[in-house]
Amino acid sequence: MAEATEIRKLVYLVTGGCGFLGEHVVRMLLQREPRLSELRVFDLHLGPWLEELKTGPVRVTAIQGDVTQAHEVAAAVAGAHVVIHTAGLVDVFGRASPETIYEVNVQGTKNVIEACVQTGTRFLVYTSSMEVVGPNIKGHPFYRGNEDTPYEAVHKHPYPCSKAQAEQLVLEANGREVHGGLPLVTCALRPTGIYGEGHQIMRDFYHQGLRLGGRLFRAIPASVEHGRVYVGNVAWMHVLVARELQRQAALLGGQVYFCYDESPYKSYEDFNMEFLGPCGLRLVETRLLVPYWLLMLLAALNALLQWLLRPLLLYAPLLNPYTLAVANTTFTVSTDKARRHFGYEPLFSWEDSRSRTIRWVRAVEGSAP
Ligand SMILES: NC(=O)c1ccc[n+]([C@@H]2O[C@H](COP(=O)([O-])OP(=O)(O)OC[C@H]3O[C@@H](n4cnc5c(N)ncnc54)[C@H](O)[C@@H]3O)[C@@H](O)[C@H]2O)c1
Numbered sequence: 001m002a003e004a005t006e007i008r009k010l011v012y013l014v015t016g017g018c019g020f021l022g023e024h025v026v027r028m029l030l031q032r033e034p035r036l037s038e039l040r041v042f043d044l045h046l047g048p049w050l051e052e053l054k055t056g057p058v059r060v061t062a063i064q065g066d067v068t069q070a071h072e073v074a075a076a077v078a079g080a081h082v083v084i085h086t087a088g089l090v091d092v093f094g095r096a097s098p099e100t101i102y103e104v105n106v107q108g109t110k111n112v113i114e115a116c117v118q119t120g121t122r123f124l125v126y127t128s129s130m131e132v133v134g135p136n137i138k139g140h141p142f143y144r145g146n147e148d149t150p151y152e153a154v155h156k157h158p159y160p161c162s163k164a165q166a167e168q169l170v171l172e173a174n175g176r177e178v179h180g181g182l183p184l185v186t187c188a189l190r191p192t193g194i195y196g197e198g199h200q201i202m203r204d205f206y207h208q209g210l211r212l213g214g215r216l217f218r219a220i221p222a223s224v225e226h227g228r229v230y231v232g233n234v235a236w237m238h239v240l241v242a243r244e245l246q247r248q249a250a251l252l253g254g255q256v257y258f259c260y261d262e263s264p265y266k267s268y269e270d271f272n273m274e275f276l277g278p279c280g281l282r283l284v285e286t287r288l289l290v291p292y293w294l295l296m297l298l299a300a301l302n303a304l305l306q307w308l309l310r311p312l313l314l315y316a317p318l319l320n321p322y323t324l325a326v327a328n329t330t331f332t333v334s335t336d337k338a339r340r341h342f343g344y345e346p347l348f349s350w351e352d353s354r355s356r357t358i359r360w361v362r363a364v365e366g367s368a369p
């Protein structure tokens with residue numbers, strides 16, 4: 001017992017800790033970080049599930065707050081040893097304005113960095129995204145690329161632009177002197193498309209399939225490959241890199257790492273069918289019926305409708321020119337940098353990730369869309 005209290009001395013803060021990824025990071029920290037004494041969960045919207053975590057040996061502190069408010073962030077960061085900054089506005093559908101996306105993703109990240117500097121917090125892990133690299137607006141494929149693969153990263157959409165700016169801020173902050181005189185140590189993780197329990201877009205596709213009588217219609221050629229990664233492995237990589245950042249600051253500080261695991265490379269739709277298929281949906285081949293030019297036209301029409309209707313209502317369908325371009329561009333990652341630098345191995349095999357996700361989709365069945 002005395003040993004346990006001696007070991008438990010670290011305070012972690014997870015921003016966005018009630019989001020899809022954030023919840024998995026929070027739960028993973030509680031399971032796999034034995035040195036944790038307090039876990040602060042900071043989010044705009046707190047989940048009721050946090051209550052059940054408050055009975056364990058780690059003090060779980062729920063903080064309702066906004067990353068765009070510097071004083072709220074500073075108050076939450078003060079006294080934390082490590083910050084895992086996953087909070088972000090993930091919007092490629094035009095639900096939020098570009099200004100709001102920048103405010104949350106860029107200004108929010110600036111606030112987190114400044115809070116670390118002011119309060120003396122030394123270790124910062126940032127959840128970036130593959131989108132800081134690509135796919136670019138030219139639709140160039142990124143095939144089995146790694147962190148050093150040259151790629152023309154040209155963005156126009158506010159989400160990837162904001163993630164790229166925020167990532168750069170985090171990496172540039174590495175080495176800055178924090179309150180107390182020691183250097184800040186930062187790194188960024190770049191997940192590809194995350195899937196698993198709690199994945200809203202998977203839930204949307206599932207309900208859409210149910211509404212269409214158990215069918216989904218193929219829109220993208222099966223030859224376009226996407227890299228996807230299981231949320232449990234992304235969470236595990238955050239826990240591990242946060243730990244190793246403290247042990248190997250010189251090696252990990254200022255570095256970026258793609259998040260990867262053993263999930264197979266497949267088209268976005270074929271990959272989703274790995275879970276939706278066993279839940280009773282089937283993918284109907286419609287390539288001859290829906291040619292790509294027609295999809296582009298529909299996507300452009302959706303964008304026009306979104307703009308026209310904006311004063312009256314929010315029209316934000318899944319299909320728009322940006323999501324079509326991303327869905328239609330091969331982007332796959334093949335790297336071992338995280339393994340070499342901090343001994344990362346996926347915690348969940350593909351079979352395990354798949355069956356956990358299927359179990360979750362089955363539980364979603366019947367729940368309201
Ligand atoms: N989902 C993916 O496929 C994916 C892939 C790569 C990277 N990412 C990154 O991972 C992170 C988490 O994404 P997610 O998919 O879990 O999204 P999510 O929307 O489920 O979670 C984001 C969380 O941040 C919180 N948040 C938003 N604005 C906030 C604010 N102003 N102040 C405080 N909290 C705020 C939200 O309430 C939410 O709980 C994001 O930074 C995202 O860019 C996600």
Ligand SMILES: CC(C)CCC[C@@H](C)[C@H]1CC[C@H]2[C@@H]3[C@H](O)C=C4C[C@@H](O)CC[C@]4(C)[C@H]3CC[C@]12C
Nearest residue numbers: 092129131192193219268318319323324326327
């Ligand atoms: C043509 C349409 C019918 C299909 C639409 C699918 C589309 C909504 C999907 C395809 C690819 C998805 C993105 C990809 O998995 C990676 C990321 C990175 C992450 O940081 C945020 C989410 C995002 C952009 C996914 C969003 C949904 C996309 C575009």
